[in-house]
Amino acid sequence: MGQTAIESDRTHVLPLEFGRAMPIAVRGDGVWIEDADGRRYLDAMSGGSMAATLGHGRRDIIAAARAQAETLAFVHNERMTNPTQERLAEELVGVAPEGFTRARFTVSGADANEMAIQIARSYHVERGDVDRWQVISPAQAYHGPTLETLALTGRPGMHGPFGPYLPKHLHIPPSTWRFDPTGEAALEALDRALEEAGPENVSAYFCEAISAAALPGYTPPIRFWEGLAERRERHGFLVCFDEVVTGVGRTGRWFAGAGTACVPDIIATAKGLGAGYAAIGAVLVRERVYEAFAQGSRRFTLGHTWDGAPLACAVGLAVLEAMRTEGLVERVHDRGAQLLGELGDALAGIPLVREVRGHGYLLGVSFVDPRDGESFLPPELRFGARIDAAAFDRELIVLSTQPTRDGYAGDQTLFAPAFTATDEELGEMVSRFAEVVRSVAADVEPELARAAPITSAPIGGAR
Ligand SMILES: Cc1ncc(COP(=O)(O)O)c(C=O)c1O
Incomplete structure (x- = not known):
């Protein structure tokens, strides 16, 4: 094919988001995904959507x-x-x-x-x-x-x-x-x-x-x-x-x-x-x-x-x-508790990080406006999207969401590695992610100073 990314207007696939170039994943090995350019991504999201729980290339x-x-x-x-x-x-x-x-x-x-x-x-x-x-x-x-x-x-x-x-x-x-x-x-x-x-x-x-x-x-x-x-x-x-x-x-x-x-x-x-x-x-x-x-x-x-x-x-x-x-349920149970601690330690002191929570290998980080430590971040900062983009640049796959307008959650990132990730790979995921959060937090600081704070009252559809 000779291409390393596919532009949304150059494909017969009806794209998820128009105007976005999609890197092409060509192979996987354990928790690593390689694109057509030869870049190797460390996947902290089990295939991006929590499905590839045992990693790629399982001969069995x-x-x-x-x-x-x-x-x-x-x-x-x-x-x-x-x-x-x-x-x-x-x-x-x-x-x-x-x-x-x-x-x-x-x-x-x-x-x-x-x-x-x-x-x-x-x-x-x-x-x-x-x-x-x-x-x-x-x-x-x-x-x-x-x-x-x-x-x-x-x-x-x-x-x-x-x-x-x-x-x-x-x-x-x-x-x-x-x-x-x-x-x-x-x-x-x-x-x-x-x-x-x-x-x-x-x-x-x-x-x-x-x-x-x-x-x-x-x-x-x-x-x-x-x-x-x-x-x-x-x-x-x-x-x-x-x-x-x-x-x-x-x-x-x-x-x-x-x-x-x-x-x-x-x-x-x-x-x-x-x-x-x-x-x-x-x-x-x-x-x-x-x-x-x-x-x-x-x-x-x-x-x-x-x-x-x-x-x-x-x-x-x-x-x-x-x-x-392979005792993977036990591994996720025991190692997950440790991973939560490691993630918390790595993100400590970042005022935008409000909560690091989860169970086993289903961990999440929620972000808030550091001006009061509890309101959602102004959505126009697109904090979650910037986390994902910065992570991708560092060859790390995480998944963030920003459902702010629904009223019940703000920017947050999901961290859900494959059960077969080694200790070294888990450590590398945590350290790359902490670097990403620190750098995006520093980037948004000046914009945050100019953005109007938003209310934390729910505006969603719950009745
Ligand atoms: C909690 C939850 N339920 C249901 C679904 C839908 O599953 P599928 O995409 O296989 O239809 C998802 C997909 O991400 C999910 O995260």
């Missing part, structure tokens, strides 16, 4: 995929099952929180979330509770780009022009230090939402156990989880966790849901299951959810062509095997 996974493709590449669920899907379901429920007994495979995270919502609604209908459809979810979240998953967030900035297509779910604000450090305000908002919908119409509370890009590394205080569990008991809705990112080891547990004070009824997972080698997700349900179908219509037939395909499931099996034999 490649061999498993090859062997499966040679034996039986594809067969559709409608007519036949296949041994690979059967084994993966068994192994996955084996590492899921107690009480989870069945899995249905999907192709992506968004369609796993959609299926979780359909299963929750069907659970109630199967039991004769046909009015329950409404979903309550946190406003500041991300669950995917499909219409239903977009509707699960209360973020006008993310909804764009698609509002007319989105079902009207109800949202509550996050319990961050800024808005609700105890979790009580979110519980009050949950009670108001239950009241507004009529608790007998509520199908599910839907959330990330630990947030990924929307509020990196954030999880509500324990009081919120306990209060949610009480309300589930009282009102009979289900709790669904989006574990698209947190599932399969990311937070130092097989599933983050096992570690909360409100173990969910349904879990949707995806990214780490295919580890970047195959597009595969899964929905896991507790036995009592399964029982509603078993005692009811005995059908849940919606699904995509590729759900449970042997090739993707063979990759999933090889991923679980690697996780087990």
Whole structure:
């Protein structure tokens, strides 16, 4: 091809952002990605989107995929099952929180979330509770780009022009230090939402156990989880966790849901299951959810062509095997705590850094206006975007977001390396990142002095 970057007006690919040149990634090796120019990027984001949890070039996974493709590449669920899907379901429920007994495979995270919502609604209908459809979810979240998953967030900035297509779910604000450090305000908002919908119409509370890009590394205080569990008991809705990112080891547990004070009824997972080698997700349900179908219509037939395909499931099996034999859940658990400390130490003394938080290898840094130490940074500074660009210049991949206009989060950076990164590579990621933050912080200082401070009051769509 001879090119090292592709301009948005020179490609047949409909670009994500017009006017931006995209470097071309040509190969990967462990946590390193090489572009067409020969530059090697240290990837602190597991392939950019937290999917490549085991790094690039895994011979074991490649061999498993090859062997499966040679034996039986594809067969559709409608007519036949296949041994690979059967084994993966068994192994996955084996590492899921107690009480989870069945899995249905999907192709992506968004369609796993959609299926979780359909299963929750069907659970109630199967039991004769046909009015329950409404979903309550946190406003500041991300669950995917499909219409239903977009509707699960209360973020006008993310909804764009698609509002007319989105079902009207109800949202509550996050319990961050800024808005609700105890979790009580979110519980009050949950009670108001239950009241507004009529608790007998509520199908599910839907959330990330630990947030990924929307509020990196954030999880509500324990009081919120306990209060949610009480309300589930009282009102009979289900709790669904989006574990698209947190599932399969990311937070130092097989599933983050096992570690909360409100173990969910349904879990949707995806990214780490295919580890970047195959597009595969899964929905896991507790036995009592399964029982509603078993005692009811005995059908849940919606699904995509590729759900449970042997090739993707063979990759999933090889991923679980690697996780087990290399002790990666334990490694992420133990090393993650240390990594959080190292990241905190490396960023210490930077007045724009308000919080370094997270679990396992799902870590986040939130930035504030140093003039009062708590307001969001003025969005026109584009702090997060500048962090990503400066990191890229230093051949480091991180992911920042700037959802300021939604009102519940400001500039923040996600730090989510592959589980297989060596100590040396993790150290290098931390030191490159600290350099980047210090240099961008110094760059924005004069602009910050001129920019009007913004209010920290939420302007988002939570009701
Ligand atoms: C928490 C969360 N849920 C859902 C999704 C959507 O997953 P997918 O892009 O595989 O549809 C993502 C993707 O980034 C995610 O981070």
